[in-house]
Amino acid sequence: xxxxxxxxxxxxxxxxxxxxxxxxxxxxxxxxxxxxxxxxxxxxxxxxxxxxxxxxxxxxxxxxxxxxxxxxxxxxxxxxxxxxxxxxxxxxxxxxxxxxxxxxxxxxxxxxxxxx
Amino acid sequence: xxxxxxxxxxxxxxxxxxxxxxxxxxxxxxxxxxxxxxxxxxxxxxxxxxxxxxxxxxxxxxxxxxxxxxxxxxxxxxxxxxxxxxxxxxxxxxxxxxxxxxxxxxxxxxxxxx
Numbered sequence: 516x517x518x519x520x521x522x523x524x525x526x527x528x529x530x531x532x533x534x535x536x537x538x539x540x541x542x543x544x545x546x547x548x549x550x551x552x553x554x555x556x557x558x559x560x561x562x563x564x565x566x567x568x569x570x571x572x573x574x575x576x577x578x579x580x581x582x583x584x585x586x587x588x589x590x591x592x593x594x595x596x597x598x599x600x601x602x603x604x605x606x607x608x609x610x611x612x613x614x615x616x617x618x619x620x621x622x623x624x625x626x627x628x629x630x631x
Numbered sequence: 632x633x634x635x636x637x638x639x640x641x642x643x644x645x646x647x648x649x650x651x652x653x654x655x656x657x658x659x660x661x662x663x664x665x666x667x668x669x670x671x672x673x674x675x676x677x678x679x680x681x682x683x684x685x686x687x688x689x690x691x692x693x694x695x696x697x698x699x700x701x702x703x704x705x706x707x708x709x710x711x712x713x714x715x716x717x718x719x720x721x722x723x724x725x726x727x728x729x730x731x732x733x734x735x736x737x738x739x740x741x742x743x744x745x
Contacts, residue, residue, distance in 0.1 A: 519673065524671075548731055548732060550731075550733070550734075552734075552736070557738065558640075558720075558738040558739050559634075559736055559737065559738040559739075560722065560724070560734075560736035560739075561736075562733050562734065562735070565731050565733060567731070606674060608674075610731075610732045616679070616686070616687045616689075617662065617679055617681075617686060617687065617732065618664065618676045618679055618687060618690075619664075619676070619732060619734060620673075620676060621666075621673050621674035621675075622673055623671070623672055623673040624673070624674075
């Protein structure tokens with residue numbers, strides 16, 4: 516069963532506007548971590564943001580914030596004030612602490628295009 | 632500090648040939664992971680090393696894939712003999728953050744089996 520679902524294969528956003536990339540997950544483990552990674556055209560995967568399942572507040576890292584809706588099992592990434600350099604693939608990921616071993620599992624990704 | 636490096640960046644081989652991918656993790660990172668992404672699909676876990684030991688190899692597709700991690704430093708992933716469905720991007724990642732499991736990735740090896 517798919518544990519990480521990213522329903523948007525591609526997204527367009529105008530430069531300087533905000534964009535939300537969707538991610539839903541499925542787990543029965545009460546302890547887990549959620550991640551977003553960015554893959555620019557250079558190929559390297561870059562860590563953006565982390566949210567622990569017990570964290571009370573939504574994670575923020577600069578222009579990135581994670582909209583964590585635990586009951587809905589969603590972990591959407593919000594990028595504020597988009598820049599041309601934000602054009603890339605974005606992957607949502609999850610690590611289950613108790614049941615998943617030490618591996619992180621990924622979604623299929625969303626390709627973001629930022630228009631000038 | 633050097634990041635995770637992978638070699639080669641691209642490899643084109645014929646079906647039935649052997650290919651060996653190499654990954655050098657960040658110095659001091661005990662955890663090393665291999666992942667694979669087939670075009671348009673999710674990034675799939677292959678296996679996890681802790682130092683030189685295989686912690687989890689549940690994602691390895693079959694016995695044509697062999698991973699090693701010599702002395703707990705660099706790792707190799709050998710595919711022998713390669714099949715068409717092995718084509719994809721192979722990523723290596725390392726981690727030392729026990730709390731979050733944050734991964735540091737290499738740029739990947741694009742493998743094309745013709």
